[in-house]
Amino acid sequence: MGTDRQDDFFTDVAVDAPAQNPLVQTKSPNTSKLITRHLERRSPWPRIMRWAVGILIVLVVVQEVAAERYDRQLSAAIQDVSGNPTLEVHCRRIWDEVLDFRAKPGFVEWGSTTTELQFTVCRDAAAFADRPLDEDTRLGMMILTHELAHLVGHRNESETECVAMWAAPQTAVALGADARSGEEAAGWYQLNYNPLLNGEYRAPGCLSRGAPDSPLLR
Numbered sequence: 001m002g003t004d005r006q007d008d009f010f011t012d013v014a015v016d017a018p019a020q021n022p023l024v025q026t027k028s029p030n031t032s033k034l035i036t037r038h039l040e041r042r043s044p045w046p047r048i049m050r051w052a053v054g055i056l057i058v059l060v061v062v063q064e065v066a067a068e069r070y071d072r073q074l075s076a077a078i079q080d081v082s083g084n085p086t087l088e089v090h091c092r093r094i095w096d097e098v099l100d101f102r103a104k105p106g107f108v109e110w111g112s113t114t115t116e117l118q119f120t121v122c123r124d125a126a127a128f129a130d131r132p133l134d135e136d137t138r139l140g141m142m143i144l145t146h147e148l149a150h151l152v153g154h155r156n157e158s159e160t161e162c163v164a165m166w167a168a169p170q171t172a173v174a175l176g177a178d179a180r181s182g183e184e185a186a187g188w189y190q191l192n193y194n195p196l197l198n199g200e201y202r203a204p205g206c207l208s209r210g211a212p213d214s215p216l217l218r
């Protein structure tokens, strides 16, 4: 008899009671919905704005990680080509573009040891060793070399273009490719890209003339 009483006790009280409790089954989800609705009403921004800001923050962080890697890789490359360990590349971040919008893919302020390149130019130049026949990576490598020519003192744009075409094999090697792919890129650039630029940049016949006088070309 004692055993039967114990079974009754456990069955009635411990197992079934909580699941049948109307407080647990009906009020709890409603309460949490109410709280959620209340919080949404109190939020200053609509949900889509919070998503947009969240996505922007993720993009900024992802870009920052990549840009820091490109800064290091491309700075090392131009230091290698020039023999000057003070030269640096700064790949422009989203915030650089917001604060100071310049359409140029790359530029150097006179007297500075740093060149600023658009983020996509950095990305393409950094990939030159992987895709030396790709138009984007060729352009990235040539723009990097052009800005390097400015950093070592060339101011005239046509002369800077010609120096860049002659120095391209050295940049290619510094980026981990071979000199031949740099020559190919310079030949492609002379034929297909330089003639499309403004008159002051054009350097017709550059590669068929002798190498220009430049501290880059040793």
Ligand SMILES: [Zn+2]
Residues within 6 Å of the ligand: 146, 150, 157, 160
């Ligand atoms: Zn220039």
